[in-house]
Amino acid sequence: MDKTLAQRLQTISPFYVMALLHRAKELAAQGRDVIHMEVGEPDFPTPQPIVDAAINLIKTGEVKYTSAAGLPQLRQKIADYYQHTYGVSIKPQQVFITPGASGALLLAFGIALNPGQNLLMSDPCYPCNRNFASLYGADTIAIPVTAESGYQLTAALIHQHWTNNSNGVLLASPSNPTGTVIADAQLQAAVAATHALGGYFYADEIYHGLTYGQTASSALQYSDEVFVINSFSKYFGMTGWRIGWLIVPEVMIESAEKLAQTLFIATGTASQYAALAAFSAETLVELERRREVLAERRDFLYDSLLRLGFKVAVKPEGAFYIYADCSQFTDDSFQFAADFLEAEAVAVTPGKDFGSHDAEKYLRFAYTTSIARMAEAMERLERFIQCR
Amino acid sequence: MDKTLAQRLQTISPFYVMALLHRAKELAAQGRDVIHMEVGEPDFPTPQPIVDAAINLIKTGEVKYTSAAGLPQLRQKIADYYQHTYGVSIKPQQVFITPGASGALLLAFGIALNPGQNLLMSDPCYPCNRNFASLYGADTIAIPVTAESGYQLTAALIHQHWTNNSNGVLLASPSNPTGTVIADAQLQAAVAATHALGGYFYADEIYHGLTYGQTASSALQYSDEVFVINSFSKYFGMTGWRIGWLIVPEVMIESAEKLAQTLFIATGTASQYAALAAFSAETLVELERRREVLAERRDFLYDSLLRLGFKVAVKPEGAFYIYADCSQFTDDSFQFAADFLEAEAVAVTPGKDFGSHDAEKYLRFAYTTSIARMAEAMERLERFIQCR
Numbered sequence: 001m002d003k004t005l006a007q008r009l010q011t012i013s014p015f016y017v018m019a020l021l022h023r024a025k026e027l028a029a030q031g032r033d034v035i036h037m038e039v040g041e042p043d044f045p046t047p048q049p050i051v052d053a054a055i056n057l058i059k060t061g062e063v064k065y066t067s068a069a070g071l072p073q074l075r076q077k078i079a080d081y082y083q084h085t086y087g088v089s090i091k092p093q094q095v096f097i098t099p100g101a102s103g104a105l106l107l108a109f110g111i112a113l114n115p116g117q118n119l120l121m122s123d124p125c126y127p128c129n130r131n132f133a134s135l136y137g138a139d140t141i142a143i144p145v146t147a148e149s150g151y152q153l154t155a156a157l158i159h160q161h162w163t164n165n166s167n168g169v170l171l172a173s174p175s176n177p178t179g180t181v182i183a184d185a186q187l188q189a190a191v192a193a194t195h196a197l198g199g200y201f202y203a204d205e206i207y208h209g210l211t212y213g214q215t216a217s218s219a220l221q222y223s224d225e226v227f228v229i230n231s232f233s234k235y236f237g238m239t240g241w242r243i244g245w246l247i248v249p250e251v252m253i254e255s256a257e258k259l260a261q262t263l264f265i266a267t268g269t270a271s272q273y274a275a276l277a278a279f280s281a282e283t284l285v286e287l288e289r290r291r292e293v294l295a296e297r298r299d300f301l302y303d304s305l306l307r308l309g310f311k312v313a314v315k316p317e318g319a320f321y322i323y324a325d326c327s328q329f330t331d332d333s334f335q336f337a338a339d340f341l342e343a344e345a346v347a348v349t350p351g352k353d354f355g356s357h358d359a360e361k362y363l364r365f366a367y368t369t370s371i372a373r374m375a376e377a378m379e380r381l382e383r384f385i386q387c388r
Numbered sequence: 389m390d391k392t393l394a395q396r397l398q399t400i401s402p403f404y405v406m407a408l409l410h411r412a413k414e415l416a417a418q419g420r421d422v423i424h425m426e427v428g429e430p431d432f433p434t435p436q437p438i439v440d441a442a443i444n445l446i447k448t449g450e451v452k453y454t455s456a457a458g459l460p461q462l463r464q465k466i467a468d469y470y471q472h473t474y475g476v477s478i479k480p481q482q483v484f485i486t487p488g489a490s491g492a493l494l495l496a497f498g499i500a501l502n503p504g505q506n507l508l509m510s511d512p513c514y515p516c517n518r519n520f521a522s523l524y525g526a527d528t529i530a531i532p533v534t535a536e537s538g539y540q541l542t543a544a545l546i547h548q549h550w551t552n553n554s555n556g557v558l559l560a561s562p563s564n565p566t567g568t569v570i571a572d573a574q575l576q577a578a579v580a581a582t583h584a585l586g587g588y589f590y591a592d593e594i595y596h597g598l599t600y601g602q603t604a605s606s607a608l609q610y611s612d613e614v615f616v617i618n619s620f621s622k623y624f625g626m627t628g629w630r631i632g633w634l635i636v637p638e639v640m641i642e643s644a645e646k647l648a649q650t651l652f653i654a655t656g657t658a659s660q661y662a663a664l665a666a667f668s669a670e671t672l673v674e675l676e677r678r679r680e681v682l683a684e685r686r687d688f689l690y691d692s693l694l695r696l697g698f699k700v701a702v703k704p705e706g707a708f709y710i711y712a713d714c715s716q717f718t719d720d721s722f723q724f725a726a727d728f729l730e731a732e733a734v735a736v737t738p739g740k741d742f743g744s745h746d747a748e749k750y751l752r753f754a755y756t757t758s759i760a761r762m763a764e765a766m767e768r769l770e771r772f773i774q775c776r
Contacts, residue, residue, distance in 0.1 A: 005643055006502050006524075014646045045449025054658070058442050061433025063628035099487045099630065102653050114394050115503055115525050131650040136394075137503050137525055240451035240657030242487065255393055258402045262519040265490050268656045269628030270442070 011134040013127060017349045020337060024347045032345040035369065035377045040176070041239045042320060042368045044290055046274075049283045050238065054274035063269050068260040070097025070245075071272045077279050078245055088220045093253050096246045096260055097267045097275075101206045101231040104246035105132045108227045110259050111252055112200050113138050117167035119202075122153050124323065124354030124362070126176045129204065138167065144357035147313030151178040151323070154186055155193035168200030173216055174207040177354045177364040178323040179298075179316025181216050188222040201226040206244070207319040209235030209287070212295035214317050225249045232271075234319070235287060236278045243271040294320055297367040297374065304378040305365065308385060320367050323351075327361040329385055337363060343387070344380035399522040401515060405737045408725060412735045423757065423765045426735040428564070429627045430708060430756045432678055434662075437671045438626065442662035451657050456648040458485025458633075459660045465667050466633055476608045481641050484634045484648055485655045485663075489594045489619040492634035493520045496615045498647050499640055500588050501526050505555035507590075510541050512711065512742030512750070514564045517592065526555065532745035535701030539566040539711070542574055543581035556588030561604055562595040565742045565752040566711040567686075567704025569604045576610040589614040594632070595707040597623030597675070600683035602705050613637045620659075622707070623675060624666045631659040682708055685755040685762065692766040693753065696773060708755050711739075715749040717773055725751060731775070732768035 017038050028034045045051075057063065069075065075092040082088050098104040105128070113119065115137030121129055123142035130140045143161050145151045153171050171190055173182040182190075194201045203219035203226055219226040231244035248256045260266075277283055301322055302315060311325035330336040334350035341347055351362030367374060405426050416422045433439075445451065457463065463480040470476050486492040493516070501507065503525030509517055511530035518528045531549050533539045541559055559578055561570040570578075582589040591607035591614055607614040619632035636644045648654075665671055689710055690703060699713035718724040722738040729735055739750030755762065 005640065006498065006500055008502075009499065009643050009647065012646060012650060015649060018649075041453055046446075046451050048449070051446055051449055054446050055443050058434075058439055058446070061436070061439055063434050063626070065429055065627050099491075099656075100653060102651060103487075106651070110394065110523065111397065112394055114396075128650045128653075135498065135650070238451070239453050240654070242652070242654070242656040252393070255397050258400060259397065261403060261406075262400060262516045262523070263490060263494070264630070265488060265516075266628070266630070268487075268630040268659060270658060271656060 008134050008137065012131045015127065016334060016353050020341055020347055023341060027341070027345050035346045035373055035380070037365050037369065037374070037377055038347040038349045039366055039368050042237065042290070042294070043370065044237050046237055046241070047283045047286045049277040049280050050236070050274045053277035054270045057273035058270050066266045066269055066272060068264065068266050069257055070095070070267055071276070074272050074276055077276060081279055082218070082220065086218045086221050088218065090220065090224070090247060091250065094247050094250060096248065096256050097272060098244050098246055099264055099267050100233060100242045101204070101229050101244040102128065103264060103267070104229040104231070104244045105129065106263060107246050107256060107260055108202055108229060108248070109133065109136050109138070110263065111248065111255050112227070113167050117165050118163060119167055120153070120158060120161055120169045122151065122171070122175070123357040124151070124177050124351065124359065125172060126204070127353055129170055129172070141166070142355055142357070149186070150180045150182060150314050151175055152180060152182040152186060153190055155189035158190060158193045158197070162197050162199070166197070166199055168202060169194045170202040170204060172204035174211060174318025176207065176319055177321050177349070178314065179319045179321045180314050181211055181214050181317045184217050187217055187219060191219055191222045191226060195223060195225065203228045205229065206231040207234050210291060210294060210320065211318040212291070212298055216318060220247065232275050232278055236275070237287070237290070238271070238275065238278070241268070241271040241274060243267055243275055294367065297371055298322070300371050301365060301367045301374055304374070308378065308382055322365045322367070324363050324365060325361055326363050329388065331360060333360050333363050340381070340384050344384050346377045346380050396522050396525065400519045403515065404722060404741050408729055408735055411729060415729070415733050420733040423734045423761055423768070425753050425757065425762070425765055426737045427754055427756050430625065430678070430682070431758065432625050434625055434629070435671045435674045437665040437668050438624070438662045441665035442658045445661035446658050454654045454657055454660060456652065456654050457645055458483070458655055459664070462660050462664055465664060469667055470606070470608065474606045474609050476606065478608065478612070478635060479638065482635050482638060484636065484644050485660060486632050486634055487652055487655050488621060488630045489592070489617050489632040490516065491652060491655070492617040492619070492632045493517065494651060495634050495644060495648060496590055496617060496636070497521065497524050497526070498651065499636065499643050500615070501555050505553050506551060507555055508541070508546060508549055508557045510539065510559070510563070511745040512539070512565055512739065512747065513560060514592070515741055517558055517560070529554070530743055530745070537574070538568045538570060538702050539563055540568060540570040540574060541578055543577035546578060546581045546585070550585050554585070554587055556590060557582045558590040558592060560592035562599060562706025564595065564707055565709050565737070566702065567707045567709045568702050569599055569602050569705045572605050575605055575607060579607055579610045579614060583611060583613065591616045593617065594619040595622050598679060598682060598708065599706040600679070600686055604706060608635065620663050620666055624663070625675070625678070626659070626663065626666070629656070629659040629662060631655055631663055682755065685759055686710070688759050689753060689755045689762055692762070696766065696770055710753045710755070712751050712753060713749050714751050717776065719748060721748050721751050728769070728772050732772050734765045734768050
């Protein structure tokens with residue numbers, strides 16, 4: 001075939017870590033003991049009440065389509081959760097159940113983002129956020145962020161980078177890859193600045209619940225006109241279930257329904273029934289226990305990396321990542337990651353998966369594995385650094 | 389907010405049947421016995437081996453992300469299925485597991501369709517196919533099809549409607565809403581014509597397996613350069629599991645992988661493990677039994693509609709729909725459907741959900757409910773017609 005592929009493919013970047021993962025698999029096949037510190041997925045199983053709820057539905061064999069927006073009782077539970085957690089009132093009709101946060105982003109941008117417009121995002125940020133803009137023929141203005149603003153956007157940065165073609169701002173807190181949580185006043189000002197400029201505010205809150213110290217505020221606390229993207233994957237431990245949600249402003253309910261019908265027909269039914277159990281007291285006790293485990297891991301990994309000479313300018317308060325400055329050891333973090341994998345069979349994610357601003361100086365370490373395994377990884381890292 | 393929503397929302401049509409469904413729910417809440425003949429989902433439960441496979445995975449609690457393209461063993465099973473069923477050899481790497489056929493369309497058009505281009509489709513056709521083109525900023529050329537060509541496109545029609553901006557052709561067989569299966573020679577010629585014009589051929593084969601008489605050929609039998617969209621929803625009885633697949637030409641494997649990572653991260657893990665059991669001998673025996681039940685229903689409904697004076701120019705050989713000409717009774721099938729629902733509490737889908745060509749003359753009846761229920765619906769229909 002001599003046809004050309006769609007132009008959007010040229011602006012959608014692959015995940016560079018995939019090449020490392022491919023190599024990691026080869027090493028494992030050769031019998032090497034590979035330690036995975038690149039995975040954005042904790043090692044905990046799905047909480048038992050969620051498992052039970054799914055099995056109870058599936059056993060009946062009645063795994064039929066739900067309505068496009070999702071089970072009414074699940075939308076209600078999510079609305080209740082916002083009342084309890086953030087003290088904000090949303091209507092269940094504003095909540096759209098989606099196939100993961102990926103589906104939520106697809107739906108939000110589908111509703112509000114036009115081709116030729118641009119979206120403001122921090123650099124570094126989660127790469128798919130940029131890719132979803134490209135998907136719809138929109139551009140990204142990647143705004144370099146530094147330790148000074150907690151690696152988060154500020155109202156001043158938004159004003160500084162806003163253009164006539166800007167559609168809005170995407171802000172993720174806790175952030176992937178930096179794990180930083182935006183300060184309340186900074187978030188409030190960012191929302192206000194975006195709205196004052198006439199833009200949409202898209203809040204990526206998929207790591208909410210996973211904070212170790214300061215809790216994360218929802219953008220909904222500062223405006224009821226924001227899009228909120230969230231997920232059962234991270235805090236609720238449901239990665240492979242592919243279920244998340246989008247909260248839309250009330251005026252967009254009808255548009256979101258129409259678009260959700262086309263995009264998804266509906267989200268998986270068993271996952272929706274399973275998620276009904278995600279808010280039970282029993283589940284929440286287990287999730288809080290896990291949060292404590294993650295907090296200990298965060299402390300261990302943070303201390304270890306500093307001891308080895310990595311720099312972490314802002315102690316991460318959320319998610320399960322540390323974005324560590326490795327410029328003392330290399331001026332090419334991708335090569336460092338590749339060499340480290342080859343020499344010591346430990347996989348980490350290179351900075352360039354998250355943007356271009358100083359990306360070659362950074363590595364992302366995920367604490368999604370046990371302290372025992374991380375301790376082994378840190379020994380290997382120490383040896384690797386010393387042998388260079 | 390005074391911001392405008394995305395332009396694509398203006399070209400994405402809602403499902404008109406949704407308004408009827410809403411009213412049907414109200415009637416049911418009032419105690420009316422509503423018969424649903426609008427639903428594109430059979431009343432069979434998920435086959436037991438599929439249920440068991442899902443439960444076995446979920447019980448472990450290890451419901452983690454799979455790779456973006458899906459479980460290697462499932463991709464292999466699908467490749468094997470094409471060898472057995474159609475005698476075509478495809479590589480498992482060409483098979484991408486997606487969240488339903490919706491995900492497959494999103495992925496296929498994401499790879500190959502540019503904004504400003506147009507896609508040729510039959511009118512009538514499944515409405516979401518048009519909507520996915522709109523999503524990417526592309527247009528649809530809706531080609532009126534008649535009984536003469538079995539309500540399917542032909543090479544001549546493709547040549548006649550092709551423009552400089554045409555990207556390709558989407559062809560669904562068995563067709564929704566007409567249930568017609570394209571003749572082998574007609575399919576072969578349509579594929580050849582599309583490729584001769586330099587276009588992509590997208591074959592929607594989601595109703596394959598559900599044929600009653602003539603079996604449906606795959607576009608892959610005539611070219612290895614086509615996109616094939618398929619699903620576990622219909623023949624395999626897995627609607628609410630949201631799992632389908634896309635087969636891409638070999639040269640597009642890398643692009644499809646990159647895009648699937650962004651669009652989905654992955655398809656639901658339990659659904660993938662469940663689908664591994666879809667090809668077992670035990671499941672296939674049950675599916676063939678169901679196919680026979682559907683064939684009996686098709687015959688019953690076809691005979692009943694003709695007896696009542698509806699016209700069905702081509703006896704449907706596949707899917708589970710009859711697209712019936714009701715012009716003897718009305719010149720506004722939507723109003724007819726609304727009145728019929730109000731008077732007799734039977735829901736059917738109006739033609740305008742599938743296009744604009746003679747749409748007001750047609751109603752789609754789904755035989756996704758038992759003969760006993762359909763018999764009751766036909767009695768009501770007879771009474772309704774007589775009382776008008």
